[in-house]
Amino acid sequence: MNFPSDPTARREAQHVVSPLMRESLMDKQVIAATETPVRAILPRLNVIQIGGMSIMDRGKDAVLPLLDEIVANQDRHMQVVGIGPGVRARHILAVGLDLGLPTGALATLAAKASAQNAYMVSCLLANHGFVYLEAPFIVQLLPAMLAAARGAVFNGIPPYDLWEHPPAVGKIPPHGSDAGSYLIGEVFGARSIILLKDVDGVYTADPKTNPDAQFIAEITASELRARNLPTLPIEPVVLELLARGKLARSVRIVNGLVPGNLTRALNGEAVGTIIRASKS
Secondary structure: OOOOOOHHHHHHHHOOOOOOOOOOOOOHHHHHHOOOOOOOOOOOEEEEEEOOOOOHHHOHHHHHHHHHHHHHHOOOOEEEEEEOOOHHHHHHHHHHHHOOOOHHHHHHHHHHHHHHHHHHHHHHHHHHOEEEEOHHHHHHHHHHHHHHOOEEEEEOOOOOHHHOOOOOOOOOOOOOHHHHHHHHHHHHOOOEEEEEEOOOOEEOOOOOOOOOOOEEOEEEHHHHHHHOOOOOOOOHHHHHHHHHOOOOOEEEEEEOOOOOHHHHHHOOOOOOEEEEOOOO
16 A cells, blocks of 8 residues: 655545544533434344242243243244342342442343353243343344344343442432333334333332222323332332433333233233323
8 A cells, every 4th residue: 555655645545534533522512412313223122021039930930931922922023031130139239238249240230140040031031032142242233143042031130230329318229120121222222121020010109008008100200209118119220221211212011920811911001001201
């Protein structure tokens, strides 16, 4: 390759024009200028999250019928299944807290239990063409895997590990499997994000202990945060993420113990509670 003899001309030839050149990426005006349209990578994808304590810990009577329903819907709906950690994570968190471990170390430990549950589910679905994807590789490999396989299973807890964000209060890692499943839906521009729990949706109080609790069929993330309810069937950090989401603008909480609920949610029917980023 022949370069110009003039050094100045050579530097100009190598210069790449960019609106971010010589600009601070912390500058508010520069940040605002990056608000450009975002492309959905897998717009037909449905992210299904199976709760750890609410579903997995109940054993085969709860898990196997739900997996059968997932398989029954696979020909019509592209699905990727995230799995929560369950009670084993709570035990290891209790031990870690007692030993004085920081949030990042606790997050690393909690993710192990979620990975174990995810691997078990992937084994049960393997005969139906599902594959297991480790958390660090799901973004790189999921599109290719879905082109070759019928579905995928992943560890729902996002792999922040030692880089987990410290919570405002206490030391419990704020990003659990709800947050991880939402973030997968956001990055791929998923058609829907369905969180399978052991309750029908969001109530004004815990329906298991308060018979006067009122069901909330639809609400925005900001409205739900403003209510400051004593208990929620979703990680509070998801409400913050949802309010900032670019592609994933809603999540639906569904009772996964009721046969047919997942199918109804996949079909877009009004089941459970839908939490939207905004009213529009």
